[in-house]
Amino acid sequence: MSEVSPIVFTLLSVLVLVPAILVVVSDNLFHAGIALITCFMGVAGVYVTLSAPFVAGMQVLVYAGAIAVILLFAFMLTHDLMHPLAGSTAFQKIPAAILCTAIAGGLMMLMAGSKWAYLPGGDLAKATSIPQLGQEFLTRYVVPFELVSLLLLITLVGAVTIARKEEAPPPS
Amino acid sequence: MIIGLPHYLLLGALLFCIGLYGVLTRRNAVAVLMSLELLFNSVNINMVAFARYIPEITGTVFSLFIIAVAAAEATVGVALVLSVYRNYQQIDLEKVTDLKG
Numbered sequence: 001m002s003e004v005s006p007i008v009f010t011l012l013s014v015l016v017l018v019p020a021i022l023v024v025v026s027d028n029l030f031h032a033g034i035a036l037i038t039c040f041m042g043v044a045g046v047y048v049t050l051s052a053p054f055v056a057g058m059q060v061l062v063y064a065g066a067i068a069v070i071l072l073f074a075f076m077l078t079h080d081l082m083h084p085l086a087g088s089t090a091f092q093k094i095p096a097a098i099l100c101t102a103i104a105g106g107l108m109m110l111m112a113g114s115k116w117a118y119l120p121g122g123d124l125a126k127a128t129s130i131p132q133l134g135q136e137f138l139t140r141y142v143v144p145f146e147l148v149s150l151l152l153l154i155t156l157v158g159a160v161t162i163a164r165k166e167e168a169p170p171p172s
Numbered sequence: 173m174i175i176g177l178p179h180y181l182l183l184g185a186l187l188f189c190i191g192l193y194g195v196l197t198r199r200n201a202v203a204v205l206m207s208l209e210l211l212f213n214s215v216n217i218n219m220v221a222f223a224r225y226i227p228e229i230t231g232t233v234f235s236l237f238i239i240a241v242a243a244a245e246a247t248v249g250v251a252l253v254l255s256v257y258r259n260y261q262q263i264d265l266e267k268v269t270d271l272k273g
Contacts, residue, residue: 055216111178
């Protein structure tokens with residue numbers, strides 16, 4: 001069980017948080033999309049340091065590879081070059097910043113003050129092994145697993161139905 | 173300094189607050205969806221950190237479910253944004269206010 005070096009953790013945190021700030025602040029949504037992809041890659045790196053390489057792989061495949069692309073498609077399909085939008089609602093910025101800083105501070109106080117209960121006989125190798133993950137998906141979590149596949153099917157059909165161009169009724 | 177569970181939880185909390193600021197403030201609907209993905213990622217970091225430090229495999233399983241559900245939700249969100257754009261010719265959340273009381 002190797003320990004994470006503080007330098008690596010700091011670099012990954014910078015790689016996650018700085019693009020995240022760019023996503024919420026930049027007026028140009030192309031920049032926001034690219035920063036989002038960078039943030040996802042940083043989060044995948046965080047998963048690798050947390051001994052979860054399978055989740056890191058899925059993160060890159062699904063988030064950076066599919067979700068970010070869908071969002072960039074959505075932006076490009078709804079982007080009016082003649083009337084580019086201002087990025088943020090001006091009058092809401094200060095209260096939102098205060099609220100988010102307060103929530104961050106509250107969470108930090110909660111985390112610093114809690115005693116986290118670690119399982120005494122916990123087996124790290126078993127808890128992070130991919131064969132064990134497969135076992136869990138097919139024995140203990142089989143119902144959510146099947147439900148998620150059903151959810152993805154419903155999502156596909158529903159998204160196509162919602163976004164479909166309506167055909168003009170044939171002239172009678 | 174040993175990097176432990178609180179550091180990862182702090183990273184998750186900061187990412188959550190950045191995403192929350194984006195959801196509350198942004199005018200473009202697609203930008204709100206992007207900030208929403210940041211929220212999902214912060215929760216996922218927490219899940220995987222707990223899976224490694226407790227240790228308990230439930231966190232990893234849950235994080236994979238979250239990734240799948242986030243993909244589904246992004247798809248439906250984009251479909252809705254496209255539908256709104258088709259009907260209003262804009263997705264500025266300041267202007268699309270028909271449901272505003």
